Amino acid sequence: MLRPKTSKCLLCSFREARKAQKPRVVQWQPTASFQLKFHPSDSSNRPSRMGLAQPREVGMVKSRNRRAQDGPFGGMNQKAANIRGIPERRSDSQEKRDSRFGGFKEKKLDKDFKALKMQRSLAVVSYDHRMLIKKRIQEGRSQQSDTFQQFDLLPSVEQSILPQVLTDMEDVKPTPVQRITIPALLGTGGRDASGRRRRMNKDSQQQFLIAAETGSGKTLSYLIPTINAVKLAEAEDAEIEAHEQALKEEKLRQNDLTLVSPPLSNMPHPTTGRPRAIILVPTAELVEQVGSVVKSFSHTVKFRSAVISSTYSGTVIRNRLFSPGGIDILVSTPHLLSSIADSDPNILSRVSHLIIDEADSLLDRGFSPLTSAIIDRASPSLKQLILCSATIPRSLDSFLRKRFPAIQRLVTPNLHAIPRRVQLGVVDVERDPYRGNKDLACADTIWSIGKAAADHEGPVKDETDVKRILVFVNEREKTEELTKYLQSKGVDATALTRDTAELRQSEMLASFTSASPLVVRKGEHPGSLSENQPNYLPPGHVAPAVKRKLPNTKVLVTTDLGSRGIDTLAVRTVILYDVPHSTIDFIHRLGRTGRMGRRGRGIVLVGKHDRRDVVAEVKDGMFKGQALI
Numbered sequence: 001m002l003r004p005k006t007s008k009c010l011l012c013s014f015r016e017a018r019k020a021q022k023p024r025v026v027q028w029q030p031t032a033s034f035q036l037k038f039h040p041s042d043s044s045n046r047p048s049r050m051g052l053a054q055p056r057e058v059g060m061v062k063s064r065n066r067r068a069q070d071g072p073f074g075g076m077n078q079k080a081a082n083i084r085g086i087p088e089r090r091s092d093s094q095e096k097r098d099s100r101f102g103g104f105k106e107k108k109l110d111k112d113f114k115a116l117k118m119q120r121s122l123a124v125v126s127y128d129h130r131m132l133i134k135k136r137i138q139e140g141r142s143q144q145s146d147t148f149q150q151f152d153l154l155p156s157v158e159q160s161i162l163p164q165v166l167t168d169m170e171d172v173k174p175t176p177v178q179r180i181t182i183p184a185l186l187g188t189g190g191r192d193a194s195g196r197r198r199r200m201n202k203d204s205q206q207q208f209l210i211a212a213e214t215g216s217g218k219t220l221s222y223l224i225p226t227i228n229a230v231k232l233a234e235a236e237d238a239e240i241e242a243h244e245q246a247l248k249e250e251k252l253r254q255n256d257l258t259l260v261s262p263p264l265s266n267m268p269h270p271t272t273g274r275p276r277a278i279i280l281v282p283t284a285e286l287v288e289q290v291g292s293v294v295k296s297f298s299h300t301v302k303f304r305s306a307v308i309s310s311t312y313s314g315t316v317i318r319n320r321l322f323s324p325g326g327i328d329i330l331v332s333t334p335h336l337l338s339s340i341a342d343s344d345p346n347i348l349s350r351v352s353h354l355i356i357d358e359a360d361s362l363l364d365r366g367f368s369p370l371t372s373a374i375i376d377r378a379s380p381s382l383k384q385l386i387l388c389s390a391t392i393p394r395s396l397d398s399f400l401r402k403r404f405p406a407i408q409r410l411v412t413p414n415l416h417a418i419p420r421r422v423q424l425g426v427v428d429v430e431r432d433p434y435r436g437n438k439d440l441a442c443a444d445t446i447w448s449i450g451k452a453a454a455d456h457e458g459p460v461k462d463e464t465d466v467k468r469i470l471v472f473v474n475e476r477e478k479t480e481e482l483t484k485y486l487q488s489k490g491v492d493a494t495a496l497t498r499d500t501a502e503l504r505q506s507e508m509l510a511s512f513t514s515a516s517p518l519v520v521r522k523g524e525h526p527g528s529l530s531e532n533q534p535n536y537l538p539p540g541h542v543a544p545a546v547k548r549k550l551p552n553t554k555v556l557v558t559t560d561l562g563s564r565g566i567d568t569l570a571v572r573t574v575i576l577y578d579v580p581h582s583t584i585d586f587i588h589r590l591g592r593t594g595r596m597g598r599r600g601r602g603i604v605l606v607g608k609h610d611r612r613d614v615v616a617e618v619k620d621g622m623f624k625g626q627a628l629i
């Protein structure tokens, strides 16, 4: 009886192949020490025809791309070892055809993200390109001191960053996006696609796209060079020099009591109603957020800034824009700026720096006509057009290719990847105890977070940390409904939608954006939700009120509105009540936690009709640290 030398059995694999009805190729090895293999447990001596069978007889379907190499004598009389399985080298033109945005290896991504491919919406940045940028950042880091001093900034600007803007922080270093962007915008470090330093033509308009992951410091990456440029331009501006000279003379004349002179207010500053830099953001909330960062610089760097949004009355907006003291940097929404520009086109006549923050939103179908019109109107004086975004949707990518083919893309290596420090948990709503009740699953998840926090002993006795949680829903109508349900379960929840008054929006968001800890007095332990209210009631019974309220959580229920740009530093947990419609929404919503190196957690509630495959792929991609597609 013939016994196999190895555990690999020809018969077993044959049986399996027939069972699965799959085509199978048996490679013939014409070696001198040829030996038939049988399974060790197979005591009967199998007919020898099995060993002699030609591959086609053992259930093999003829391969379409069969080569001469197949079969026992296939490899004979060949001069070259045409070994199968080794891919042919792609020609340079093939590589070039497939390379978009610095080399595009789509096949690999397709394999990894089958479900996400169905809803693919993000432009792809190749891993080669990412590695190249990473290498350049590391090289730059080792050559220079890793501080803001490495940039060619005006001393007043550089000295204001740590004490005024990034206050109370230790060991502050520029982030990757800041390392790439600041030199490029200053004109000291821009590189073209092949890595060569770009020569900056100061007279022609330059266009930049800053794209980096959420919470990576993009705001400062464009603000620092813009403020620097504003100060440099001010020093060279003949109009401003003449105005200052006139003011000096006037002051002297006023001191001379024998002369009667006109009041200073009669001489408006050359920049009155004509700002030099404009920052556009999609919402009033972001106007305030970016405006406060701009203002923090102006304490030491002398410039004038103004924020305008529909939160303010017409008089306030007019006074800010046409202040006799002038205005250097304006932060606004496109709607408001566009309507002001309709009545007073001069507002855009001196703009040298136009920044479109959250460019993926401001250049999508809804906002695009307004934003594009502003870009067109500002173009004659524009020196730098800066677009900034955490995601590059395909639509934005193709828009930029058509409209701004020469745009310089400043992209970080981790673009479109959700940081590994953010963990994603999945709650199966179909399982017990929820049985398809997503609202209950959401309330129970929040109670579990509160209960775990109550178990934890805080730094101060009798005090406990308040956990700030964001809950994202897909539909605006659901926000109010879910908020009421959570309140009925003793959760401190509020709803934030477009219908919420803008002033109220700011108040609501304040406790989620402040990094300082929020504490409450430690009272009775809240326990779990089921200890406070039964999960199930017989039909017709009304649920009794919850025994206790959950004191140590603050919940904001919102839609996509709360997912763009808001610097929710205090948020450690984001609950995705609905599976987001696209990868872009996943990135922005999960981006509200784990900001600037902090840890975070996302929890997705997956129900019967939700795309589990999409969630699984996002989870897998996050675990591997891969960019989503």
Ligand SMILES: Nc1ncnc2c1ncn2[C@@H]1O[C@H](COP(=O)(O)OP(=O)(O)OP(=O)(O)O)[C@@H](O)[C@H]1O
Pocket: 166, 169, 172, 173, 174, 175, 178, 212, 213, 214, 215, 216, 217, 218, 219, 220, 389, 390, 564, 565, 566, 567, 569, 591, 595, 596
């Ligand atoms: N170099 C730095 N070191 C430490 N913290 C920084 C640094 N730069 C910025 N920050 C802080 O990081 C936080 C996030 O910054 P920012 O809001 O600019 O992120 P972002 O990339 O614009 O995020 P999003 O895409 O969500 O809009 C802010 O609180 C900011 O003060």
